[in-house]
Amino acid sequence: MLDVVNLTHTYGSGPEAHRALGGIDLSVPEGQLVCVVGPSGCGKSTLLRSIAGLVRPTGGEVRVKGRPVTATPDDLAVVFQDYSRSLFPWMSVRDNVALPLRRRGLDRAARRTAAAEALAAVGLESAAAKYPWQLSGGMQQRVAIARALAYRPSLLLMDEPFGSVDAQTREDLEDLVLAVRGHHRMTIVLITHDIDESVYVGDRVVVLTRAPAVVAADLRVDLPGPRDQIGTRELPAFVHLRSEVSRLVRGRPEFSMTPSQIDKE
Amino acid sequence: MTVANGGRLRGLALRLWTVPVVVAVWEAAARAAESVYFPPPSAILARLRELWFSGPPARLFLSDAALADFLPSLGRMFGGWALACLGGIALGVAIGRSKTLAGYVDPLIEFGRAIPPPTLIPLFVVLFKADARMQVATIVYGVVWPVLVNSVDGARYVDRLHIETARVFGLSRAERLTRVILPAAAPKIFAGLRLSLSLALILMVVAELAGSATSGIGYELLYTQQNFDLPGMWGTIALLGVLGFLLNSSFLVVERRTLSWHRRAGRTK
Ligand SMILES: Nc1ncnc2c1ncn2[C@@H]1O[C@H](COP(=O)(O)OP(=O)(O)OP(=O)(O)O)[C@@H](O)[C@H]1O
Numbered sequence: 001m002l003d004v005v006n007l008t009h010t011y012g013s014g015p016e017a018h019r020a021l022g023g024i025d026l027s028v029p030e031g032q033l034v035c036v037v038g039p040s041g042c043g044k045s046t047l048l049r050s051i052a053g054l055v056r057p058t059g060g061e062v063r064v065k066g067r068p069v070t071a072t073p074d075d076l077a078v079v080f081q082d083y084s085r086s087l088f089p090w091m092s093v094r095d096n097v098a099l100p101l102r103r104r105g106l107d108r109a110a111r112r113t114a115a116a117e118a119l120a121a122v123g124l125e126s127a128a129a130k131y132p133w134q135l136s137g138g139m140q141q142r143v144a145i146a147r148a149l150a151y152r153p154s155l156l157l158m159d160e161p162f163g164s165v166d167a168q169t170r171e172d173l174e175d176l177v178l179a180v181r182g183h184h185r186m187t188i189v190l191i192t193h194d195i196d197e198s199v200y201v202g203d204r205v206v207v208l209t210r211a212p213a214v215v216a217a218d219l220r221v222d223l224p225g226p227r228d229q230i231g232t233r234e235l236p237a238f239v240h241l242r243s244e245v246s247r248l249v250r251g252r253p254e255f256s257m258t259p260s261q262i263d264k265e
Numbered sequence: 266m267t268v269a270n271g272g273r274l275r276g277l278a279l280r281l282w283t284v285p286v287v288v289a290v291w292e293a294a295a296r297a298a299e300s301v302y303f304p305p306p307s308a309i310l311a312r313l314r315e316l317w318f319s320g321p322p323a324r325l326f327l328s329d330a331a332l333a334d335f336l337p338s339l340g341r342m343f344g345g346w347a348l349a350c351l352g353g354i355a356l357g358v359a360i361g362r363s364k365t366l367a368g369y370v371d372p373l374i375e376f377g378r379a380i381p382p383p384t385l386i387p388l389f390v391v392l393f394k395a396d397a398r399m400q401v402a403t404i405v406y407g408v409v410w411p412v413l414v415n416s417v418d419g420a421r422y423v424d425r426l427h428i429e430t431a432r433v434f435g436l437s438r439a440e441r442l443t444r445v446i447l448p449a450a451a452p453k454i455f456a457g458l459r460l461s462l463s464l465a466l467i468l469m470v471v472a473e474l475a476g477s478a479t480s481g482i483g484y485e486l487l488y489t490q491q492n493f494d495l496p497g498m499w500g501t502i503a504l505l506g507v508l509g510f511l512l513n514s515s516f517l518v519v520e521r522r523t524l525s526w527h528r529r530a531g532r533t534k
């Protein structure tokens with residue numbers, strides 16, 4: 001479904017140049033949910049934007065369904081890290097969710113129904129007639145998730161999609177993504193800061209190094225399904241995997257934060 | 266609702282109380298001065314009624330002369346304005362979204378807008394004789410620049426993430442234009458439209474004054490002046506003032522409704 005081959009990207013040139021991606025290889029079969037974790041600023045969003053065809057990488061290749069990505073691939077949805085800027089302030093929440101559905105050949109009534117269902121799924125049925133700027137950050141983030149889910153893409157890219165919601169809602173949304181994935185057989189790439197989350201929702205966790213990012217580790221998550229917020233997190237296998245990912249992200253010297261990096265954030 | 270309306274009415278009354286006072290002072294001063302050049306407002310009003318507002322109530326009291334003067338003038342003004350708006354928005358959005366096109370035409374725009382529109386009247390007179398086309402051409406040329414420049418600006422600085430979202434979700438070109446780019450640029454575009462509407466009124470009068478028109482409000486201004494009909498001349502000036510005020514107020518109503526999301530979003534930020 002998705003192949004990333006020796007992907008490199010450098011922002012700018014000359015002394016200002018910043019090498020964000022240092023040669024990433026990643027292959028995702030159809031229907032898999034991959035979590036990508038890595039230190040802040042390592043290039044996770046750059047990787048995701050390259051897959052979406054929004055950044056033209058300086059080297060390497062991205063293929064979606066075997067076709068090299070030159071423009072934005074069809075049948076793709078993205079939940080942007082900067083979710084609030086990706087909603088259109090001149091449209092109601094409902095219209096924001098329904099707008100992309102024209103492409104899906106739905107008539108007006110069907111679009112409204114689909115939008116209402118998606119909004120209900122993220123717990124925002126009562127906000128449909130509001131405008132995005134009337135909602136809190138966490139609610140806006142859920143609108144962006146609803147828009148992507150209603151679109152039913154075959155490839156879904158999510159960039160820290162649960163960063164602004166409270167812990168309870170976050171768990172609900174994790175389970176929602178798992179459920180939707182099960183029903184509609186989406187391939188999902190989910191970027192997260194949260195190591196627990198990556199192990200809980202992922203079929204697989206890819207750990208990136210600091211910039212220039214390369215794949216530091218690629219772990220299969222062999223946990224029994226269906227997952228359960230309390231039960232799964234108690235399993236010895238879960239605890240073990242979480243520790244392993246933690247060590248990979250933090251433990252090694254190359255991951256430890258240098259003072260200059262802390263300043264940057 | 267009623268409270269808000271009551272507040273608004275009171276606000277209006279507070280803002281407008283100076284108008285009757287000024288008119289009363291003017292009346293008194295003009296009567297005392299007894300100058301032919303400065304007739305009192307009552308005489309101006311009487312002359313206005315005689316000239317244009319002596320028609321039947323069913324026609325809003327407009328006389329035949331009023332219809333013969335107002336309709337051509339307003340027709341040319343709105344026609345010219347509408348043409349300039351359509352052309353200005355279409356061209357402006359295209360330029361704003363295309364770096365290549367902008368590179369070619371930016372210098373031309375800078376030059377074109379620097380030419381004071383009335384200086385082109387002699388040219389238009391030669392080209393179109395002194396008929397309506399000349400007046401419309403003057404209006405279009407004069408008012409297109411604010412629309413064009415603001416549309417370029419609005420379309421150029423659409424949030425990049427909005428464009429990327431549209432691309433990712435596969436919106437068609439038409440949808441990107443009507444659902445994303447135009448609404449995003451609308452606040453700027455409306456600012457240009459409002460400015461150009463007041464310019465259109467000015468140029469309507471200028472073109473009629475300069476181009477030996479045979480009817481219209483500007484023509485009437487010239488005619489009353491040449492016949493030493495000073496109350497009539499003052500009346501025409503006042504009428505143009507009221508017209509400008511009405512145009513701007515009605516435009517603001519439309520703008521407020523269309524851009525209500527923008528106003529309210531700005532307030533909550
Ligand atoms: N448009 C840009 N121009 C120049 N540098 C950029 C640009 N976008 C990102 N960068 C730099 O590239 C590096 C990687 O950015 P990226 O957004 O991919 O990181 P990230 O892993 O998503 O970070 P975070 O976890 O904070 O979201 C950062 O150091 C950033 O400063």
Ligand SMILES: [Mg+2]
Pocket residue numbers: 044045046081159
């Ligand atoms: Mg990021």
